[in-house]
Amino acid sequence: MEMSRIMSWTSGYLRFSVPRMALATRTDRKPPPTRTFWGSTVGKKTVMAVSGLIMLGYLVAHVMGNLKVFFGPEEFNAYGHWLRTMGGPVLHYEWALWIVRVVLVAAVVGHAVSAYQLSRRDLKARPTPYAHKRRRASYATRTMRWGGIIVALFIVWHLLDLTTLTVNENAQPGHPYENVVATFSTWYGNVIYIVAMLAVGLHIQHGFFSAAQTLGMGNATRDRALKALAGVLALLLTAGFVSVPVAVMTGVVS
């Protein structure tokens, strides 16, 4: 390339070498799409946003189911049984539940792997800290990483407590209402649950807004509404979840 340019200078005159340089734009280039997507910080953030919104949708359904506890053991236990038979008779017993579980596990794995890789990148991008320390960003923003880890650990405990009933001492299989009351009759059950729900609320407050931005839905006029919606979602979900242990502690649900 360099040689041919020199040749054209010496033998031909300017007109041979100049047009070549004007063609430097790469409008025809097509990178492999999966590399572009997963290899990019924006792509990984998109995975985080979509998986986060899937989990948020699940939490909305979850909290509505939880609130049935206030209608008494019959309705709550019937709802718990329906979760296993939903989709029937088209779907076999528990098939719909397993489909939901597979989607959720995929969302959790996608969310966690992206978060881990992005966080490592972010920490490497600022190797020397500032000597003049200043609090940066809001509390919800700063607690996203630790909050996420707390919520992940809580999910493990929550499954052992109320799904497999491994750590729930007074549990009886097939009696979700009684098991919920048993969990929230212990001090540690309440503490773990309420702390985790506060972490979930903070995580959603920043996460919902961020997901909207990542998916390209943010603009100057809409951002105020998105922030407000994130706050309302976080507040309603946290209040809804926390109302159950509070009800058990105060004797409203027993």
Add this chain to the structure above:
Amino acid sequence: MKLKLRVWRQRNTDAPGAMATYEVDGISQDMSFLEMLDTLNEELILRGEDPVAFDHDCREGICGACSLVINGDAHGPERTTTCQLHMRSFKDGDSIDVEPWRAAAFPVVKDLVVDRSAFDRIIQAGGYITAPTGAAPDAHATPVAKPDADFAFEHAECIGCGACVAACPNGSAMLFTSAKVNHLNVLPQGAPERETRVLDMVATMDAEGFGGCTLAGECATACPKGIPLPSISAMNKEWLRATRKVRR
């Protein structure tokens, strides 16, 4: 005014650096922050010491050469460039910490000077348009809707100083890159490279070792030209659109 300065001193990229303390006296509140540093440097030169190296050029807030993290804020406490920051923003007897931009992609060259050529390489990846050469086209040959023109101009205000990277907890260049992408992508003149521009500039940004965006919003607060935070969302939208288009 009499001030106590703590300034980052570093001989070169590989040498270890540290904060050094200096006292400066006779500072007028009408001086700019850079003139205050000039005063310090004159004293240092008279004492036979090495003056503090810092970047500066136009000193009227339009070139993007000056930098400095002052008391933890990129370009200091006012929303402007360091050259347009005046000493009236400080009080007599104040203690001021002066540090360089901190980012893996911006290595320190000397003292407060950092190498911002990573930004140049992001621009090279897509900050251009294809236009026929020859006489200038008629002004009304390519109509641009007023909202688009305003949007483009808002982003064209970016002077590439790097305050967004310095302020970001992740050392991310998303605000800078989004300003450059949005500026050209919204205009008909930028349309031929609309997809490759955003894909190439984001890929170069990642390759240069900048962090990712966590929507902390520190960049938009620090930006002396007021590039807004939703610019990042607009670029994400362009990026997602480009990945769909390129796949087809």
